[in-house]
Amino acid sequence: MTLHIRSFYGVAIAVLVLSLIASLTHFKYEQLVSEFEDQQAKKLLTISKHFEYRVAERELILNIASEQIIKNYLLERPEAISALLDKNLAMRPDLAGFLVTTASGSYIASSSNVTKEGTPNLLRHPKTKEGFQRALETDKMAIGKNYYFKPLNTWVAPFRKAIRIDGKVIAMISTGMNIRNIRNEIDVTLADQTVTSIVSDHGYYRIFSSNDDQVSFEKLYSEPVAKTTINEITDHFQQRYHYNLQGIKENLAKTPLTALAHNGFGNHVLISLMYEPKYAYWVTVETPYHRDLFKTV
Structure with missing residues (x-):
């Protein structure tokens, strides 16, 4: 009888020890998961801040160029717009060029690295029309769908901003971010x-x-x-x-x-x-x- 009691207690202690080990292991596992989630969330925040800064920077550039176009009455002088866009591109060669179109998507002017012949009507082309339409409907800059842009021979993420006078859209200005450069732009490490x-x-x-x-x-x-x-x-x-x-x-x-x-x-x-x-x-x-x-x- 005593032997049976000792065996019972031995088994009970073993079960208790195993349960404690399992509980501690589970607790340690949950702690590791929580720590990993925190680390990943910090990475996410860093990447998000970098990208948001870069996008806001593009919008500021488009805003300044738009103001210059309006202030100097350049819409009737496409060659003057191109000169302005080339000047801006020279200061920011990381941009994928500039393009100004009518509100209906037709070419007006561009920086020298973008050709009229290779530029489709942005409001009609299937790869650009959705983002272009959104840009017409907002006061903010709109990010369109990425697409392969033949004049630059590369994939770009397009950024479009409507140019307005007294609330009316008179033109659209666009720039882009070379997809291959985004990794460095947002410091993905x-x-x-x-x-x-x-x-x-x-x-x-x-x-x-x-x-x-x-x-x-x-x-x-x-x-x-x-x-x-x-x-x-x-x-x-x-x-x-x-x-x-x-x-x-x-x-x-x-x-x-x-x-x-x-x-x-x-x-x-x-x-x-x-x-x-x-x-x-x-x-x-x-x-x-x-x-x-x-x-x-």
Whole structure:
């Protein structure tokens, strides 16, 4: 009888020890996850601030050029507009040129690195009309869909700003950011396999993705993020924060949020996202879930 009692207590102690170890392991795991989420959120905020600054800088440049065009009555003098745009481009060679069109999308003038022959009507062309129309309808600068721009022989993220007099749109001025330069512009210094993306809220087209060296530009930037990916991400964030993406926009804008999900390439990732309302885009940072977390548990 005594032997049985001793065996019982031995088993009970063993179970208790194992339970304590499991509890401590789980606590340590949760602590590691929380620390990792905090680190990733800080990366997200840094990238977002860099990109927002760069975009706001472009809007300021377009505002100054617009004021110069209006102040000097240049719309009837396309050659004078081109000279002004060339002068601005000489000061900012990192920009992908300048273009001024009518409110209906027809060419008026451009910097010398952009040709009239290679420039389509921006309000009619399928790759530019949506962003151009949005720019007509807002006082802010609008970010359009990325596209391959033949005059510059490169992919660009277009920025458009309506030129107004007394509230009436009289012209449109555009510039762009070379997609290949965005990585340096926003100081993306992430670990291997970690992917940062900037995605327009208008149709969920990518403005930038740091894995563009692994996937063709055509696939990344001509196609929106897959609906299945958007739906899955929405489900995971709704489970954790009780808001879908629309709810996040309305209630948690400029707040970094993190959840476990699948990305558009079928990988299990820890994804952090944040909505930037001024220019209507999402910033995401995603890391393969197993690589950074499980190896430390």
